[in-house]
Amino acid sequence: MKLITSIIKPFKLDEVREALAEVGVTGLTVTEVKGFGRQKGHTELYRGAEYVVDFLPKVKVEVVIPDDLVEAAIEAITKAAHTGKIGDGKIFVSPIEQAIRIRTGEINDSAV
Numbered sequence: 470m471k472l473i474t475s476i477i478k479p480f481k482l483d484e485v486r487e488a489l490a491e492v493g494v495t496g497l498t499v500t501e502v503k504g505f506g507r508q509k510g511h512t513e514l515y516r517g518a519e520y521v522v523d524f525l526p527k528v529k530v531e532v533v534i535p536d537d538l539v540e541a542a543i544e545a546i547t548k549a550a551h552t553g554k555i556g557d558g559k560i561f562v563s564p565i566e567q568a569i570r571i572r573t574g575e576i577n578d579s580a581v
Contacts (some may be wrong), residue, residue, distance in 0.1 A: 470565040470581060471539050475530045476502065477550040477558040482528050488545035490528075493538055496581075500529040507555060525556065533565055533581050 477485055482499065489497060503524035504510055534542055550558055570580035 470533055470535055470568060470577065472563045472565050473532050473534065473539065473542055473546070474561045474563070475546050475550065475558060476504070476527050477530060477546075478552065478556060479526055479528045481550045485530060485546055485547040488519070488549035489532065489542060492541040492544055492545045494530070494532050494534055494545075494546070498531045500531070502529045504526050521562070527558065533568060535578050535581065 475485070479501070486497065497578065503526055505523060505525055524529065530546070543562070546560055567577060567579040569576050571579075
């Protein structure tokens with residue numbers, strides 16, 4: 470099993486969710502986050518005053534999936550989240566040692 474964590478632009482969330490559902494991902498966790506990478510934030514104008522926004526709003530999408538779905542999920546996220554502009558995001562893949570469904574006690578692949 471693997472944990473795929475992707476940081477994407479907020480307006481791409483629905484497209485990413487739909488793309489993951491098409492490749493067989495049945496559940497995911499979404500968190501609103503803030504951060505920056507190469508963008509280094511930007512400046513905005515508010516009531517005539519210019520100020521720097523250091524942390525940009527992003528969405529973190531996390532899915533735990535069996536090893537055989539990893540490549541399809543990465544491709545789905547990449548295609549759905551791509552705009553071609555800076556700040557499209559990142560994908561991280563981490564191993565998961567064990568998963569347990571609390572309600573039934575199922576473990577590993579059957580718990581995901």
